[in-house]
Amino acid sequence: MYKKSTILQLTVFICFGLVAKISHAQASDEEQIRQFYKLSLLEGQSYQWLDALSNDIGSRLSGSLGAEKAVAWGKDELDSLGLDKVWLQPVMVPKWIRGVPEYAYLETSAGHSTNVPICALGGSVATAPGGVKAEVIEVHALDELKELGREKIEGKIVFYNRPMQADLINTFEAYGGCVDQRYNGAREAAGYGAVGVIVRSMNLRQDDYPHAGAMSYGDLPNTQRIPAAAISTNGADLLSNTLKLNKQSKFFFKMSCKNLADVQSYNVIGEITGSQYPNRFMVVGGHLDSWDLGDGSHDDGAGIVQSMEVLRLIKKAGYRPRHSIRVVLFMNEENGLRGGTEYAEIASSKGEDHVFGLESDSGGFSPRGFTLDIDDANFEKVQGWAPLFKPYMIHYFEKGESGADIGPLKKDGIVLAGLRPDSQRYFDYHHAANDTFDAVNKRELELGAAAMTSLMYLFDKYGVSQ
């Protein structure tokens, strides 16, 4: 039996040791994260990469020359990082082309017309070669069509004009509340005999940019498909106000877009093989394809270069990951999700054990935190890391969706996370001609890359609880 004083000493010793160990672990996490931030902000590569991707290559719609160039560029850049493996993963992608730029006008009365900015929605069929000209019927929701009935719709252009709800703080929520008009509007309207569809752009700002984006005809036969275009928010207001004055006003639009056969493309993948769990995979990625109007700097050039930067920073910092960490530059998020689907299918067929996925596909704006598709035990762990992020103004850790490309990896035992940048400006640029390099701030981009690297580091170091 020990003397009291010995027990006390022992207790003090154990406690001191424990505290010292915790302090050391914390200090070390703090130092490691500080190093990632310093490297990203002082010697970062993400902004130069974005410059190349946006300005040297430009837009990268699936199946386009731009997308092909981006694949080659991505592979070259990953090759230059000294990763353990870099490869291309073949994936067939849809090919839709815009053709000759679209053209539209609004005829306010016979002989009086004004041009309005539109763009074909991705996947739309062309108009007749001479264009479509018809009266317009304005609606604010898909189910209004049923009330109106075929009688009031047949032979007309349906104009979906429900705006994004401006009092929602999260602009993605406002987007989610409108995007049915763009995605399903043409399919619905065709069923009532409409000859075309015009959709108010998903944009919270008043301006002259039409915003592209995917639409679908579902299983509608080719013969029943009608052309669908987005109109700028200013254009939508003009059209709506004109209809209030004259219901008989006619709208003309002409588009030569078309769907071609699928073509070969690739996901671009790089890997640092894990030191302890080489067969457990952690993935970070964004999508390499973009719409064709701007150069896709926010959507999703930012996510691509941030994801590449995660692996570069890990190497640069001399951190040796325990798990295998992959960067995946996914192809075809915008109009098919073929890359994300293919990656998950191959991972599954090879029995690769994926335990963590992280995506950046919400723009290169000032990062606020992460949403996580996660169970309670792991979520508690993440919340315990919040103090490590506080000095970097990363405060938002909430359960929620992660990202479209990593979504297909979802299964028990995987944590999926999405970077959440400030969302206020995102839909000013989303899918529009002004989504260009100058709209991205260097520091905001770099802060996002550092936040992602820090989260990846913590999941690698402390593991995902199964």
Next chain:
Amino acid sequence: MYKKSTILQLTVFICFGLVAKISHAQASDEEQIRQFYKLSLLEGQSYQWLDALSNDIGSRLSGSLGAEKAVAWGKDELDSLGLDKVWLQPVMVPKWIRGVPEYAYLETSAGHSTNVPICALGGSVATAPGGVKAEVIEVHALDELKELGREKIEGKIVFYNRPMQADLINTFEAYGGCVDQRYNGAREAAGYGAVGVIVRSMNLRQDDYPHAGAMSYGDLPNTQRIPAAAISTNGADLLSNTLKLNKQSKFFFKMSCKNLADVQSYNVIGEITGSQYPNRFMVVGGHLDSWDLGDGSHDDGAGIVQSMEVLRLIKKAGYRPRHSIRVVLFMNEENGLRGGTEYAEIASSKGEDHVFGLESDSGGFSPRGFTLDIDDANFEKVQGWAPLFKPYMIHYFEKGESGADIGPLKKDGIVLAGLRPDSQRYFDYHHAANDTFDAVNKRELELGAAAMTSLMYLFDKYGVSQ
């Protein structure tokens, strides 16, 4: 003596009542704040006001015609809000004019020169009518001058080239670490016989905009004052690189700026008189003056229109404040702080009891929270309000400085607060020609106004603990 069950019932009753009361108070605060946000985002006035202030009036340097117009505009707009009182508070302000636009070039070798973008610092004297041309000595800190000594400095232009520290997350901290070069650089260099001073712009971005800002000669006699200008970050790098190749490279600059006699100007003040404590004042404000290069949309047009919006939203929401709430459009923050000083002096001489001050002077970017100059008891109260702000992504409540204009109100028993928007882009625009209306996002501006209104409401409702 009560029976156990009675005591239990009583306890349950009291507890239930307490919970119900708290829930009701919370629900009501939540609802009130939600209403402020809805009004700001759906029926806001701040953005239209900024449009007028930036695009109709433009730059508003103290003593300029723009500043005079802005005073008249501010009074008119406050008059239109149906406040209880609106008045102008006279204040004499310094008048410095830029004169003919500046001009500078760098002579790399005899006969070879290149123009570089500069701007006179506010308060600087002119160069000789024909300009100044001299060799350049580059330094990174004021105390390097002492090491170099008069011998190496006399007859030369001192070039202060210490950049903002990019790995600091809070860009205001990086600014604070550099601004001594701009403010005191000329005074120091004059003491060693320098003939002029060129200062690297306080900008974290590489671009061609020189950034203005105040400088001081202290008590240096007029005859010893030397001209001082800012150079763009690209220009600074060019100059530094050129000096590395050829130490004898000469720099030329020509400026005709001058200090004139003080002129009459005004703070613009509006008040809603308190229902319960009409003699306790809560102030919200920003500064109406700006530098002369852009139109001062971020600095501090945003703060002006947000502060006006606070009172408009309070009235619009039908909230009847208990304290008297004033909006103050302060004059002359940039080069003198005369408005803030005068306001505090008059308040003190009249024995007006100011208990809360709130300033917005950090740009119209997405709001993150507030810094507070506050005692522990009141700080604890503010921290208790944090959950009310969470749905609006307002997470940052820290002790710190509030704002320059309300600073002179500091005394025991007053809480001073400053809105803290995201700081990453602020110094891209600060005091430069690109601080213009298009750099402000409507929603971000409106979210700031709503956050400010919410904090004002909470302090009004729950009071400042003395």
